[in-house]
Amino acid sequence: MLAETQTQLLNKLVETVNRRKITSIKLRLAGGEPLGQFKFWKGFIVEAKTILKDLGCKLIVSFITNLTILNEDILTFSKANDIRFGVSLDGLEQHNDTARKFRNGLGSFKVIDENLRKLIANNIPVSVNTVVGNHNLEGLPSLTHYLIALDVPFRYSIVKGEAVDAQLLEKYLSESYAIMQDAIQTGWAFSNRHQFCDLKPNELGFQTCTSGFSGGAIYVDGTLNYCHVHFGEANQPAFSIFDEDRDLVNMIEQGSHYEDMKSTDCSLCKYKAVCTSGCPVYRVNGKDPQCTIYHKFIPLIYELQARERLKLLQDYKMIAT
Template identity: 25%
Template sequence: MIHQYKSNGYNIVMDVNSGAVHVVDDVTYDAIELFEDISSSEIVDKLKDKYNESDILEAIDEIEELKKDGQLFTEDIYQPFVEKFKENRQTVVKALCLHIAHDCNLACKYCFAEEGEYHGRRELMSFEVGKKALDFLVKNSGNRVNLEVDFFGGEPLMNWEVVKQLVEYGRSLEKPYNKKFRFTLTTNGVLLNDEIMEYLNKEMSNVVISLDGRKEVNDRMRPFRNGKGSYDLIVPKFKKLAESRNQTNYYIRGTFTRDNLDFSEDVKHFADLGFKQMSIEPVVGPEEDPYSIREEDLPTIMEEYDKLALEYIKREKEGRGFNFFHFMIDLNQGPCVYKRLSGCGSGTEYLAVTPWGDFYPCHQFVGNEDFLMGNVNDGIVRKDIVSTFGDCNVYSKEKCKNCFARFYCSGGCAANSYNFHGTINDAYDIGCEMQRKRVECSIMIKAALADAD
């Protein structure tokens, strides 16, 4: 499978199955487009009014060589692999999203967690429940050494003492069970102070900090419950935290909505504030919500990603670059094959835990009783849910089979698929369009920066 596109003056050709990416001249680009459909002599005949015949023949020879080397028009070897892998692989749990607080001190308008309530009640996780969750993780992680625990909410800092107790307990399990915990935390920053920052820098491998960009954008969507904006309070704290972590092992995460489709300006704002690690995600919500992204917004969004890609290149060349999550593609190695085929591991390797100890496939399913898998006392009792998620991969989704980006997004978000189509084996169409554009921009950036070296 081949995907071809033009971007920023580059002719880019992707061989989807091998992962090979080529930047080619005009004649090779046009010849590749015809290569599988007609003979070499017919290609020459079709292109001879546009290019010299010798150049066309040279391009065809180059294409033949790339095909022979397994870099163009390669066969898909992964579909039989994923079936065999599923049969032989014993799934272990390697990551938990601990909902340490189903409560929040902000009232973000787009919050899927209903200000931390998750379709239920406000509650803070007790140390006892969290302890059982870590015990479950250790017990069900098999021979895997590295385990991940994300403190999530709501707002985790509203239950800070229990966070610290659970980190201490997790560390106490490492040596006896030959495990290594990687703790992370996601925060809105309202309660951040010097003492907490010092602890985060000591114990948290990564910290996600939430800000939507420019002051007017952030304060429109992320106010306190009294309506006052949060920007002025949290930005100085976030800047201090990022600097204290040497601008690594964190990222600032924003959300863009219909109200700020010019989101490249928000990314530039992050960079101008001095942040080096950032992401800004499209809001996902029902079409009737006034802030939700709609199909009619896609042309504007595509232009915005192009703008952002050019700004990314410009700043990198000027020595003031930044990392944007969606443009960070590893063309050389990337995730393991199974990860590329099946995605985040929700419902199998990755579980969310509520404050009272219930297990769900991920944080976005919390509160939907159809996806309640078990609890910290009884373990996983709904093995059928594990099987359903385990069978979900790019080959179980019709929309993914012929998509050039399938090995980069791994089939997309299961929760978004379910929320829009009632099954995890579909795909959120608007999200797919944006993902394809981000992949194209990412590869163009690689070409442009390689050109500059």
């Protein structure tokens, strides 16, 4: 992003906050690899946080990263400015390193593992997202053990736009949830540590994400789209942060909307407020392609939540007596 575009982004944030009286903004820096541009964003983050705080608005900044880059400067700055990290990880060494290699051909897992532990040791908020596809299905149980041991929040998301072996998906997810069930009995906080796809078992909602409602995606040239997957698509409505007639909320509200493009099955489904028909960009005939898997695992997620609460009650009774 050019410096002038970055400056205009801050101007638009200030304009929108003033006009809409917004009290909180989440800014997620993604890529590519945004930590490769860390020095470029340092000054912006400090300035934006300071200016918006004076306007009564809290700015929460996250880096969506593969975490192959981390140094003392990033650690120190992140601690001082409440920076958060979302880490992409395909699995443990064997399954992560198949696709995520450095230019010299070496896998990246050992570096990611070391950097993850540094973030945790420095009490920097971090979560892990794993996109589940045929290439890493088999490694889900071992990854589950690893993430539970680290005690970090993690999310398993099924890959979009690709066919996944349904039988193997169910098999390895079932094994992973069995591991989580065992961990609950040792005090692991399932409800606060795991999310499956975009499911909302506790929030309940009408749409999958904030896109088109209270959020949007801004490209390096200042273009604002409904979602980052639309970057570069000529047939998608797009605005620009250089547009003087609209603030950011106005651009988001006037963009593409997919919330109501849902099948009749979805409107009648008892889980409609839990899955919200999945990501609207990738729905097939108005529903999430993983509908069958959701019907299998949503009841299990509620069962594990119940087991977790029962364990808490049992522990409380033991303490009380």
